[in-house]
């Protein structure tokens with residue numbers, strides 16, 4: 001399949017099954033340059049599984065996945081685990097994959113983490129870690145930035161600033177952005193398009209339209225006074241922590257068995 005010129009990645013009819021359990025079915029998705037798309041859905045909806053499939057870390061059981069040849073992806077996972085006994089400061093962490101010291105210094109300054117470069121990675125606060133992980137993703141000079149719950153661990157008061165930063169990065173780098181979020185209200189202003197997922201695509205469109213969609217309302221319920229859903233996010237399972245180095249997730253074109 002050839003992609004039209006602005007499209008970075010396209011999936012059609014994706015399904016993922018773990019054992020007997022079908023976690024994703026018939027998912028279509030397309031993401032273009034300069035577009036910010038947010039995946040939203042309740043716990044266990046398959047958001048991370050879809051992201052991992054798009055990154056090539058999870059093989060779809062059926063469906064077709066096409067990426068622009070040579071697509072550079074910067075991936076910011078929900079979290080990373082660095083062994084507590086490993087002497088690793090932020091600068092070393094950011095230089096993994098042979099990034100130049102000057103590039104690291106430049107990106108760290110842009111994300112306001114220059115003061116942390118010599119701090120041990122294990123001692124960072126949640127918000128500091130998110131900025132460092134975003135810096136790591138940006139050091140790939142990505143055409144597509146993939147962010148799994150990027151504001152997790154960031155103080156509520158700083159979350160909208162974080163999403164503004166992501167929009168600014170999109171404007172400056174002209175990259176596409178795929179985000180996972182559990183809170184549409186928070187990402188409304190930052191996103192161009194929302195895909196509401198619950199095993200399959202329940203509804204999709206501009207954030208205001210999705211927030212009014214009956215499928216979205218059924219999933220999230222409890223609309224607040226602005227007509228937006230308020231949804232508490234709890235985990236009943238854990239995710240892999242950075243299963244592959246971002247350098248390893250690039251492939252020219254990967255297709256699942258149709």
Ligand SMILES: Nc1ncnc2c1ncn2[C@@H]1O[C@H](COP(=O)(O)OP(=O)(O)OP(=O)(O)O)[C@@H](O)[C@H]1O
Nearest residue numbers: 018023041042043044045046047048049050235237
């Ligand atoms: N490797 C795996 N093997 C078996 N089941 C898995 C695997 N990975 C995910 N699952 C299951 O698939 C379902 C979807 O998980 P996934 O992490 O994609 O959901 P999510 O929408 O990202 O959830 P959350 O909002 O809680 O992060 C869950 O029930 C999860 O337990």
